[in-house]
Amino acid sequence: MKLSIRSTTCLFLLTLSLAATHGTAQIFNPADLKLISNEFSFTEGPAVNKKGDIYFTDQPNDKIWIYDTEGQLSVFMDKTGRSNGLYFDKKGNLISCADEKNELWSIDKNKNVTVLVTDLDGKKLNGPNDLWIDNNGGIYITDPYYQRDYWTRKKPELEKQNVYYIPAGKKKMIQLVVDDLKQPNGIVGTPDGKYLYVADIGDRKTYRYTIASEGKLTNRKLMFENGSDGMTLDNQGNIYITGNGVTVYNPEGIQIAHIPINGWTANVCFGGKNRSDLFITSTKSVYTIPTTVKGVN
Structure with missing residues (x-):
């Protein structure tokens, strides 16, 4: 049967509608959203340890909190270098984008801090924001510029807002891997180490890169025209982005679900x-x- 343009358009919209409804029903029920606490100033950077406990930051108050598997909240650490994005490495160290001094930290279970990155060729980074660690222990970081009221500087020292890679065990060898985005922010990689997703929040786009040797990125593909502050993946390959609530895209880049959240x-x-x-x-x-x-x- 030959369809008219109007019929084809209606069928396409119906297909998208059914996909979104189907995706929401499969993944979660938005009515099950549960408020844990609203006692913070600005929450960021959730990361999960091997037990399933969540560590997250309250950046204006310079604290890292724990939400454990029993549903209890507690403070893990004060004076965190204004930690933002967090991620656990395979040794159980908490890697932190500590943007008070535009550094990357490693925090062990006893709260001992090792500074991994302090600068790039003598210039301060814009403010490491989010990160992902590959299977080799290499670290990808996004470095957008957001002026902080606790900084003395009023402008960036670097010309662009880029994505960098730090090879495992070579903390001083920070490598530029993406330099053509407006304002990279959210970042996450696939567990098989094949792909890296990077959200250009400044240009409202999210890309997928192929991870090549030595951490290099190739074959950029536009996944969808929406940026993100933070990102994660599930075991079905769906991509979860943030900003206006939580929006979920399937591996083909089609929106399948949304959780509306105020703020x-x-x-x-x-x-x-x-x-x-x-x-x-x-x-x-x-x-x-x-x-x-x-x-x-």
Whole structure:
């Protein structure tokens, strides 16, 4: 049967509508969103340890908090270098984008700090924001510029806002891997180490790169025209982005679900005993929602 343009358009829109409804029903019920606490100033950077506990930052108050698998909140660390994005390495160290002095930190379980990155060729980074660690222990970081009221400087020392890679065990060898984005922010890689997703929040686009040898990135592909503050993936390959609530795209870049949340939604990750609870940081609050999928490392 030959369809008219109008009929084809209607069929396409119906297909998208059904995909979104189907995706939401499969992954989560937005009505199950649970407020954990709204006692913070601005929450960011959730990261999950091997047990399923979530570590996250309250950046204006310079604290890292824990939301454990029993549902309890506690302070892990004060004076965190204004930590923003967080990620656990394979040794259990918490890697932190500490943008008070535009550094990258490694924090062990006893709260001992090792500074991994302090500058790039003698110039301060803009402010490491988010990160992902590959299977070899190499670290990708996004470096957008957001003027902080606790900085003395009033402009960046670097010309562009880029994505960098630090090879494992070579903390002083920070390498430029993406230099043509407007304002990179959210970042996450696939567990098989094949792909890296980078959100250009300044240009409202999210790209997928192929990870090549030595951490280099090739074959850039536009996934969808939407940027993101923070990102995560589930074991079905779906991509979770933040900003206006949480929006979920399938591996082909088609939107399949959305969680509306009042205020700016900064970041997201999976945690809990089964890694099936989605943990969301949103301005002064943190939330969880049960899902039918699981997070990936």
